[in-house]
Every structure is written in structure tokens, then in C-alpha cells.
Amino acid sequence: MSFHEIRFPANLSFGSSGGPERRTEIVTLANGFEERNTPWEHARRRYDAGVGLRSLDDIEALIAFFEARRGQLYGFRWKDWADYKSCLPNSDVGPDDQEIGRGDGKTTEFQLSKTYASGEHTYTRPITKPVAATVKVSVDGLTQVETLDFSVNTETGVITLTEAPDVGVQVSAGFEFDVPVRFDTDSIQTSVSSFRAGDVPRVPIVEVRV
Template sequence: MAFHEVRFPANLSFGAIGGPERRTEIVTLASGFEERNTPWAHARRRYDAGMGLRSLDDLAALIAFFEARAGQLHGFRWKDWADFKSCLPSRAPAFDDQEIGRGDGLRVSFPLLKNYRSGAEIYARPVEKPVKDSVRAGIGGVELFPDGGFSVDHQTGLVTFAEPPAVGAEVTAGYEFDVPVRFDTDRIAVSVATFQAGEVPQIPVVEVRI
């Protein structure tokens, strides 16, 4: 599957409904106890792109985007307005928002991560589609800058430093990011009359693994 490095119109995704989905397999034993397991290491996000449509012009923009992606064939970027920063929604990204690794004196490349903490538990989510020119990074509490300090592959989320971080040095980053997705349908069914009357089409979008 090809991936198009283009973002779904952010003004249309603003009103979308969606979020993370997990898959849990549950077996209830004869004793009444449960065994729970999951085949997924990472959540998969789903959205409804139809909920952001407010006008016929919006509908036309959506259809054009859908046709350019050939329906489900090609993936694209999606801005999840509920979760698109390395920090809290009210803040601007800073170079020390997220720990993405520790130096060993040899390694120079580190994939971007977002850590979700609740109590003693931490889930590290891979971030593969950072927004261009939004990434800030640092080593050992000192911010570095792209003009010589590090570079970013915006298609994979890999940060590469000019020199390997020292052994034990904390490697951090802050950024905005998109979710890699595709349409989860090959068909858009809409009536202009019902749309103008307030009925919006369902246009499912699902996260893809890169």
C-alpha cells in the first residue's frame, strides 16, 4: 500500500468523532475467573470523517480528497485534534516533553515516542508522522537545534543526532504529529437534500501500521 504524505483537511477533521481502539481477548473460566490477553501491542485509532462536514463546499473537498486517495488504496495523514502534541493540549511543545531514549555512546538515531502515564503504568506509543518543522530535541537537559545538532525524517519519525549522546544521557523531544490512516470504505453515499437537512454521511477512517 502506498502512503501519500498529505494531510486530510484539518478544518474537516476538527469535528470528527474517534479515538483509540484496543483488542482484548477474554476467556471466562469455569470458576468464574477471567483470562485476558491482547494480540495488539499498540492501539489502533478510528474516526468518522463525515462528522466534520458543515457545507456543500466541505463535501466537495472531501470527495476530491477521497478520489485522490483512490478510496482505501492510499494512506494519508490525519490530525487528531484530541491528541496531536507531545505535551498537554494547552501547552506548546518543548524539547524535554518526552524521553525517547538513553545514550550509549554509539547510537545516533532514536524513534519518536509519546509516553502515556497513569499511576505506575506507562504506554510508549510510536510516533511516525511528526509535523514538519515542529520537532524540538535535546540531550541531557540541553536543547539542540536542527541546523547541525540533529535531523528528522518526517516520514518515519526518526531523529538522528550529529553526534552520539553520551552513555546514560537522557534523549528527549517535543513535537506535533499526525496519525497515519486510510479510508475504511470504498464508497461515499450522500444525498444533497438530506445533507442540507442535517444528515451527514458516515465516512470511516482507520489508522494503518507503517
């Protein structure tokens, strides 16, 4: 897949609108009851980068980034300011934020993930684009040292431990992360006069599977 490991300028994504999108297929039966199903295991996020533009310099930066990605051709990283940490937004990332697996005495690789809980129900989201130097790991409650006890692939979100944890031992992690996305258009319509009048261009961004 064509993907550039570069983040869309965070100052431009700040203030943008967007969030998760689900696809649900609903069939209404003759008796009025419904059958609901989804072909998607994971949500797909959509954003509008145009909302975050505040100056003509921002538009220039947007166009440069758009041209370097060749429009929709290459994916890139996106900071979702509403959801970019393994912990609560106002908390600091810690090594025990998210349980990412249990030891079996053999496995050394674990996929980063974030679990969303509401009542008794949960959803676990794979994290494939962690931010370098933000990942913290603990094994059985003991904080691990990066490069000594573990390594992280920032392109896949896979943690590799130096030693396989014993059976049943909890492996946890904390991190910041980006969303893999692409532009959802091959054209950007801008107008200096319209922008100065408060009319910002629409710049759709959509999450991609990696």
C-alpha cells in the first residue's frame, strides 16, 4: 500500500471536525422487528481538514502537503486531537493504560490496541501508527525499558519483547498514536476572497486500512 510515514501538520488538524463512522445494515421484517448486521469489524474515521485553516499561510501549507501526497494517491498520518492517547485526554500516558495481551511463555510480539468500554460492552481498536518515543510498556506491572526490554515498530504498532512473558502474565502499554488516512478528494478549491470572508475550503480526509 502507498503510505508516507509523515504526519499532516498538527497545527492544521487542530480544530478540524470528524470522528468514527460505522456501517450498519438494517432489515425490517414483516412483523416490524429488525435484523441488524455490520460488514465492518472496525470503525472508519472521517475528518474535514478545512475547518482548521486560519490563515493564507495555512492554505499554502495544505496545498504543499496535498501536492506531495499526489492527492488521494499516498496515505499519511493524522493526529485526531479528540482521541490520540491510550489514556484520558487530560491524563499522562502510562505503561499500564491498556492491556495488550497475556503471556503464553512463547510469544514476544504484541499488537498495540485501545479498548473503549461502556457498561458491560467493549470494543478493542488495533493501533497501527504509534508516535515514536511515546510508547511505554509494562510486563506483570513492571515498567520495561525501550531498546533494552522491548522495541516498537512505529509503522505497524507491534511491540517486540526481548523475553517472552510467562503464561498468564499481563502485558500492558501506554502511547500516543496517529490515524492512517488519505485525502478523500483529488481537488482542493480555494479562493482568497472567500477565505478572507470566512468561507474555508472543504478538505475531506478518510481513514485507510493498513
